[in-house]
Each structure stands twice: as C-alpha cells, then as structure tokens.
Amino acid sequence: MNKTVGKWGTIAGVASALLPDIDWPLYLLGDKLLLVKYHRWILNSIFCIPLFALILAYIFVKISHIKRFWVFFWICAFALLSHLFLDLITSYGTMIFSPLSNRRFWLDLVFIIDPSFTAILLIPLILCYFLKRWTTLICSLSLILLTLYIGLCGIYHHRAVKSAHRFIKESNIEYKKMASLPQPTSLFKWLNLIETQDMVYQGYLDFLRKPGKRSKIYSDSFWDRLFSKYNSPQEVRYRSFKKLPPSPWIQKALTLDEVTDFYEFARFPIARYRVPEIADAMLGIFDKLGLKYHVMGEEWCCG
Structure with missing residues (x-):
C-alpha cells in the first residue's frame, strides 16, 4: 500500500x-x-x-x-x-x-x-x-x-493478579477493586493495589527474585534504593493506607473542582494532610499510580 x-x-x-x-x-x-x-x-x-x-x-x-x-x-x-x-x-x-x-x-x-x-x-x-x-x-x-x-507482559500480569487474589484470600478481606500495574525497567516487576471500603493495600513483587532473597533496604546505590521494595511473589509485603482519614480539611478539599477532577482520574486515591509549624495547612490527594495534587493557601490556616 x-x-x-x-x-x-x-x-x-x-x-x-x-x-x-x-x-x-x-x-x-x-x-x-x-x-x-x-x-x-x-x-x-x-x-x-x-x-x-x-x-x-x-x-x-x-x-x-x-x-x-x-x-x-x-x-x-x-x-x-x-x-x-x-x-x-x-x-x-x-x-x-x-x-x-x-x-x-x-x-x-x-x-x-x-x-x-x-x-x-x-x-x-x-x-x-x-x-x-x-x-x-x-x-x-x-x-x-x-x-x-x-x-x-500479559503472562506476568496474569501471575501478578493471581498473587493479589492469593493475598486477598489469605487476609480474608472484602475488596472493591484491584489491579496489577507494570513497573519501570522490567516486565518482571509489578505493583499490586487492592482497595477495600476504607483502605488501599500496596505490594511490590519481582518474579525474578527468589524466596528468601530480599533486596537491600539501606544502600548508597540508586538502583538498590529504587528496587528495595520488591520481593518475591511468595514473600511480597503489603502496606496499608487509609483512604480518607477523618479531617475537615480533606472533606473541604474534596468539594473543590480541581480536586474532584483529579480524584476522578486517580485509580486508587488516598488522602493525607499535615499541619506545618507555621500554621499553613497542606493537603494532598495522592494517587498510588504516582501522581499527586496539592491544595495550599490561607483557607487552610489552623488555629
């Protein structure tokens, strides 16, 4: 043609x-x-x-x-x-x-x-x-x-999904949705995300890593620090994050159009906030895919 x-x-x-x-x-x-x-x-x-x-x-x-x-x-x-x-x-x-x-x-x-x-x-x-x-x-x-x-990639994605379902069954949790997401640099590394009513669970797995051989947690090497969170599918460790901590700041932020747009885009969003010493409050809506959105200003002042 x-x-x-x-x-x-x-x-x-x-x-x-x-x-x-x-x-x-x-x-x-x-x-x-x-x-x-x-x-x-x-x-x-x-x-x-x-x-x-x-x-x-x-x-x-x-x-x-x-x-x-x-x-x-x-x-x-x-x-x-x-x-x-x-x-x-x-x-x-x-x-x-x-x-x-x-x-x-x-x-x-x-x-x-x-x-x-x-x-x-x-x-x-x-x-x-x-x-x-x-x-x-x-x-x-x-x-x-x-x-x-x-x-x-499809084969290893399927294996990552099976690993997530195994964790769900062993932990006896009721989930709303889950996903196995590909990671940079290697088709053997995956991120499992599981959302329940109140929590988001996060686990990193590497199909090339053998059981009993864990990555270095502390290292001066950039690559070691980057991949320290990955473990074998048999030993993957899941962290849990509360989706919406009880806070009037978070509830107010969720009424903003900009935050609503981002929150609808994020697949596994969680919310965090902190109040710095200077009395300006910062609120962040975090997406476990790696994006984040901040809302800052005088309207978040505390005290």
Missing part, C-alpha cells in the same frame, strides 16, 4: 500516529490538571478515528498531489488505531468511547515508559535507514518481537 504513495505514506503514518499526543503542550502551559482531564480523550476516541483519518487523508492528498485518497485514509486509520492500542495497554487510562463516555480503560500490560518496548520499535527503525534492502524483513521481525513481548 505504501509503495503507491512513496515517502508520503511514511510521513502520513508518522504524523497520524503522533496526532493523539498533540495535547501535551497543555502540560507545558503549567496546568497539570488540564492534561489529567483531557489527555487521551477525544483524540483517542475509537468513534473519531474514521473522521480524523478522512481529514488527514484529504490533507495529504492536497499537499502531496498524489490522488490516492483511500490509500492515505487506510494508512492514517491504521496509525491512529495503533496509537490507541499502544495507549490502551498502559495503566494511564484511555477514554476510547469519548465523547459518549469519559470512562477510562486500561489493560495494565506495559509501563507508560518502557525502555525494552521502545527499543523493539526504535532499533529496527534505525536499521531500516541503513539497510534499506532488508526493510520488510526487519519490520516483520520487529512486529513479531513486539507481539511476543506484549504477550509475555
């Missing part, structure tokens, strides 16, 4: 694949909540992909002067669908049915920034530039390797 439109097919595919991420300037503007609220929204909608593909195909027909509208359409549509799928396999959450529904969907298979995943795509791209005669073979092998990698 790409041979009929030449390099313009590649340009159209790359541009279409990047289109859903053009809202990142919202983050650069300084308002992180805009990105939280609207990233992976309408630009990632499965209903809007045909419309975007039609518009992009029309644009590329005009600027390339190649009268292959439907070829451009299918290239753009496939690129948009591939971006949607690659977003869906992460844990961020994608509103694939917007604007009809703002519910986020995720498969929790691959960390949002995965060096191995990126290398499987990037290295073949570089090789194709220097080995043009072998482009088809290189791309085919890359897709096969990528499929195998995602499949392997």
